[in-house]
Every structure is written in structure tokens, then in C-alpha cells.
Amino acid sequence: MPRYLAAALAALVALACVNVATAGAGIQAIDAKLTPTKLSKKKFKPAKIKITIETQNNDQAGDSDPKFSNQPPAATRTIVDFPANMKFDQSAAPRCKVDSAALAGTTTEQAIEACGKKSIVSVGEKPPSGATFWQPKKTGAVQRVGSDTGWTDYSFVVTAFNGKQKNTIYLHARGTLLPITAVLVGKLTKNKKASLSNGPSLDVTVPVLAAGGIKTFKTTVKHGSYVQARCKQKNMTYGARSTFDSGVDTDHTPTKATTKQKCKQKK
Secondary structure, three states: OOHHHHOOOOOOOOOEOOOOOOOOOOOOEEEEEEEOOEEOOOOOEEOEEEEEEEOOOOOOOOOOOHHHHOOOOOEEEEEEEOOOOEEEOHHHOOOOOOOHHHHOOOOHHHHHHHHOHHHEOEOOOOOOOOOOOOOOOOOEEEEEEEOOOOEEEEEEEEEEEEOOOOOEEEEEEEEOOOOOEEEEEEEEEOOOOOOOOOOOEEEEEOOOOOOOEEEEEEEEEOOOOOEEEOOOOOEEEEEEEEEEOOHHHOOOOOEEEEEEEEOEEOO
């Protein structure tokens, strides 16, 4: 399996960029929407979180090869930071019945059968009937592969499973045009000093890309009380940190991006 397709999902977790020439200068942008927005100040209640990360072409990185300028840079690791108003309860959903390695090469349907439908923690989205490419609205990914004269975009169906191991989420991506599957393991971690917010983080390691990069990654997570939220802090910060192995990040300095959302406290 080509490594760039195995990486197509990882920037799980995802990845939104604007054109820049140096690392840390606005490479990433992240958008987040937590619902409902009106919540208890003290008690955590079931919620839904939607994360969108986009990555623009690497056309200002000064790369001598045009095909690399016509695609996003290749991420090696992406960490999504969540606010303290949020938490994940893995006991709220059954765990995948198999290890992530058992999902390699599977279709979306085969992965669901192997893990168990009830272990899915993402809001599903299917491409339109007969479509080989589509822009995901809730959950999905777009892989861009550059060439000397332009680029080609490929869409992926993304399914998130509650991982078999503690503090893990399996991210299963299946191409709609190319019959290729990528399976990445995200690790839920507690707040650390490097975090851009003050809550949990999802840490995904990305294989070195052979070609292409993530253009769009969207995931919406909801499964009963798997995601829980409150409104102790009215201003919530979400962050994304990534390192790249090409173009914008030759010194491997993590890029940083944040977005904010407000919530209302129930009286």
C-alpha cells in the first residue's frame, strides 16, 4: 500500500492551511463546532464535536519540483487539542473487537463487520451514488496528489472506531476511486504543557508521505455519551499541531493553529 494513501487519514485527525514559506507562519487552520452550545456549568452532558482541517498547496515553499508545489506538504504527526470543557468516555461505546492491524486492506463494510457496528463513534457519511469524488460535509477526507502541471484530488470514506486498546481511536479510510485502505491509530492523551488548549488531545503519528498530502479532513464524533461537554469556561480553545517532512517544515518545527468557540451556561 503506498505510504501517501496510508497517511491520507492521519492528519486526523486531519489539517487546514494557507500558503506560506516558513514553518509556524500560519501553515494550519482548524475549525471546530461543539453542540449543543448551551450547557451546564458543572455537569458534563452528551455532546457532538465536529472538527475540520484543511491544507492548501505548498506553492510558496520554494520547492524546485512543481509536483510538490501543487500539493499540500506531507505531515508526519498531527495533534488535535480540545478544551477542558470536553472529555471522552471510552466506556460509553463498545470497543472494536479486533486490533487495528486486522483492519488493513478492508473495505468500510468489512471494517464495520470486524469491529462491530456499535463501536463506531463517528457520524457516518457516504458519497453520492455512483460518485468517485465528493467533498465531505460531516466525516471524510480528500487526498491531493500533485503533478508537474496540476493536481488530482481523491476522496476517502472515513470511519472512527472506539479502539480495542485503552485510550485509542481507530481511523479507517477507504478510497472511493482507488480501492485502497488506510488505518491509523489515534491516542487520547491528557493535557500537557505543549497543548494549545487545556483539555485532552488526540495524537496521531503519520507515515512519511511517498506522494500527495491531505487537502481536507473532516470528522464528526458522536456516540451516546462518548463525547461529553460542559460550559465551565465560556470561551473554548481548540488547537492543531503538526510537523511535516517537506516544503514548509524543513526544520521540523511544529506548526500551531487555534480556533475559538463560545458556549452559554444554563441557569
